[in-house]
Amino acid sequence: MSLEIFAIEGIGEVRPHDDLAEVIVEAVGADVLRHRDCLVVTQKVVSKAEGRLVAINPSDPLSHKPLVEAESVRVLRRRGDLVIAETSHGFVCANAGVDLSNVEEGFAALLPVDADRSARRIRERLRARIGVEVAVVVSDTFGRPWRRGVADVAIGCAGIAAVVDLRGSNDALGRELKVTEVALVDEIAAAADLVMGKSAGLPVAVIRGLDDAWFRDSSQHSSVQSEIVRSPADDLFR
Amino acid sequence: MSLEIFAIEGIGEVRPHDDLAEVIVEAVGADVLRHRDCLVVTQKVVSKAEGRLVAINPSDPLSHKPLVEAESVRVLRRRGDLVIAETSHGFVCANAGVDLSNVEEGFAALLPVDADRSARRIRERLRARIGVEVAVVVSDTFGRPWRRGVADVAIGCAGIAAVVDLRGSNDALGRELKVTEVALVDEIAAAADLVMGKSAGLPVAVIRGLDDAWFRDSSQHSSVQSEIVRSPADDLFR
Numbered sequence: 001m002s003l004e005i006f007a008i009e010g011i012g013e014v015r016p017h018d019d020l021a022e023v024i025v026e027a028v029g030a031d032v033l034r035h036r037d038c039l040v041v042t043q044k045v046v047s048k049a050e051g052r053l054v055a056i057n058p059s060d061p062l063s064h065k066p067l068v069e070a071e072s073v074r075v076l077r078r079r080g081d082l083v084i085a086e087t088s089h090g091f092v093c094a095n096a097g098v099d100l101s102n103v104e105e106g107f108a109a110l111l112p113v114d115a116d117r118s119a120r121r122i123r124e125r126l127r128a129r130i131g132v133e134v135a136v137v138v139s140d141t142f143g144r145p146w147r148r149g150v151a152d153v154a155i156g157c158a159g160i161a162a163v164v165d166l167r168g169s170n171d172a173l174g175r176e177l178k179v180t181e182v183a184l185v186d187e188i189a190a191a192a193d194l195v196m197g198k199s200a201g202l203p204v205a206v207i208r209g210l211d212d213a214w215f216r217d218s219s220q221h222s223s224v225q226s227e228i229v230r231s232p233a234d235d236l237f238r
Numbered sequence: 239m240s241l242e243i244f245a246i247e248g249i250g251e252v253r254p255h256d257d258l259a260e261v262i263v264e265a266v267g268a269d270v271l272r273h274r275d276c277l278v279v280t281q282k283v284v285s286k287a288e289g290r291l292v293a294i295n296p297s298d299p300l301s302h303k304p305l306v307e308a309e310s311v312r313v314l315r316r317r318g319d320l321v322i323a324e325t326s327h328g329f330v331c332a333n334a335g336v337d338l339s340n341v342e343e344g345f346a347a348l349l350p351v352d353a354d355r356s357a358r359r360i361r362e363r364l365r366a367r368i369g370v371e372v373a374v375v376v377s378d379t380f381g382r383p384w385r386r387g388v389a390d391v392a393i394g395c396a397g398i399a400a401v402v403d404l405r406g407s408n409d410a411l412g413r414e415l416k417v418t419e420v421a422l423v424d425e426i427a428a429a430a431d432l433v434m435g436k437s438a439g440l441p442v443a444v445i446r447g448l449d450d451a452w453f454r455d456s457s458q459h460s461s462v463q464s465e466i467v468r469s470p471a472d473d474l475f476r
Contacts, residue, residue: 001244001245001433002242002243002244002433003241003242003243003244003429003432003433004240004241004242004243005240005241005242005243005429006239006240006241007239013410076474077474077475079474084474086384090384091384092383092384101418102410141418141420144382144421145330145383145468145473145474145475145476146324146328146329146330146467146468146473146475146476147391147421147424147466147467147468148401148419148421148465148466148467148468148472149400149401149419149420149421149422149424149465149466150418150419150420150421151420151421151424151425151428152425153385162387163386163387172251172340172439180339180379180388181386181387181388182387182388182389182431183382183385183386183387183388183389184387184432186385186387186389186428187389187390187428187429187431187432188432190389190424190425190428190429191241191243191425191428191429191432193420193425194241194422194425194426194429194445194448195239195240195241201410207432210432227386227387228385228386228387229384229385229386230383230384230385230386234386235383235384236314236315236317236322236383237315237383237384237475238383238384
């Protein structure tokens with residue numbers, strides 16, 4: 001198996017009510033995307049297209065703080081200005097996903113209301129527009145406990161399994177693997193970030209060559225929300 | 239920028255004292271690897287080559303438990319058979335990295351003593367053997383709090399920055415990004431896992447096309463241990 005990963009060049013600033021599928025097709029052309037490509041789209045452009053922007057006072061460095069409180073259902077840690085909070089989706093991240101980078105001055109971006117739905121919508125619009133069935137992952141940049149540095153993870157997906165369950169498969173020595181549920185869409189989001197660059201204005205990447213068995217058609221369930229987000233009861237760290 | 243990722247086929251069972259660079263060259267041939275390829279090598283084959291195997295009683299499902307205790311410097315959580323522990327390296331992971339999967343029956347594999355050194359050794363041996371300067375990342379499979387499923391991360395690296403510091407870069411709208419230290423080698427490990435498969439006997443992958451600026455020569459520092467592992471004092475979750 002061999003993968004190819006490339007960023008889509010030429011996507012300009014995305015504005016509220018933009019049709020992201022149309023924006024992508026205009027940038028990449030109608031004949032580049034292929035059946036079973038996986039598109040990774042950053043949260044920032046999804047939030048912008050969906051109008052998840054809130055005006056803040058650009059001269060007050062704390063003016064986004066009430067938004068952070070409003071987006072948090074549970075605060076896990078505070079240190080100085082930093083808040084690690086759980087969002088209504090169940091994501092645990094800095095500032096409950098409220099973000100000022102790569103957003104026009106005077107605005108903060110909130111997470112999409114339902115990024116699985118955002119992914120499904122992009123996938124369906126691309127199918128309607130160019131007749132190609134792609135998977136879509138919406139990615140965001142999260143910190144991690146215990147390890148320095150941020151890494152991209154998935155907050156929504158469509159057309160691809162969020163988690164690949166290898167339980168019951170055999171390892172290379174023929175014995176049954178006990179628990180190996182791989183967070184496929186998180187690995188896909190991380191891989192895509194390698195060609196995006198945080199500041200380069202490349203919000204969409206294409207991964208080509210993923211295992212056919214990982215794709216899901218529209219009748220099959222696929223969701224970061226229900227497959228990746230751990231319930232608090234199931235979580236040793238909440 | 240475009241990346242190519244492929245697994246190296248034909249690597250058989252690795253045994254103590256095997257020279258991993260030689261094993262890799264025998265499998266891939268002397269003319270496939272190129273300057274500034276990044277090789278991702280799973281912890282399991284590194285541990286095997288370095289003889290980090292300990293005999294256990296295969297008929298006793300708990301016989302590896304004393305090893306877990308010995309490898310732990312701090313236990314963060316216990317639930318049933320599961321122990322989440324900090325290792326002497328500062329990694330926080332299940333069973334302190336003690337692993338029975340893809341290891342011969344009757345043995346458990348421990349983490350390499352110093353996986354940065356393991357990576358450096360593979361990199362230097364490959365340079366000596368085929369005259370090509372590659373980066374090397376040693377990967378392992380860790381669970382995460384708050385999110386279901388495991389994902390591959392880096393436990394050692396050589397020849398490539400572990401963390402890429404984008405602080406002070408400008409975002410796409412020309413404003414300064416405040417903190418964006420990207421855990422590059424973790425994203426590389428995750429990307430490589432997409433072509434490896436947990437059970438397919440593909441312990442080495444090649445990533446080709448990474449940004450030239452991320453590579454480090456032998457005189458430059460590069461280390462998961464010192465760049466990625468968060469000190470407890472710096473950590474909100476310990």
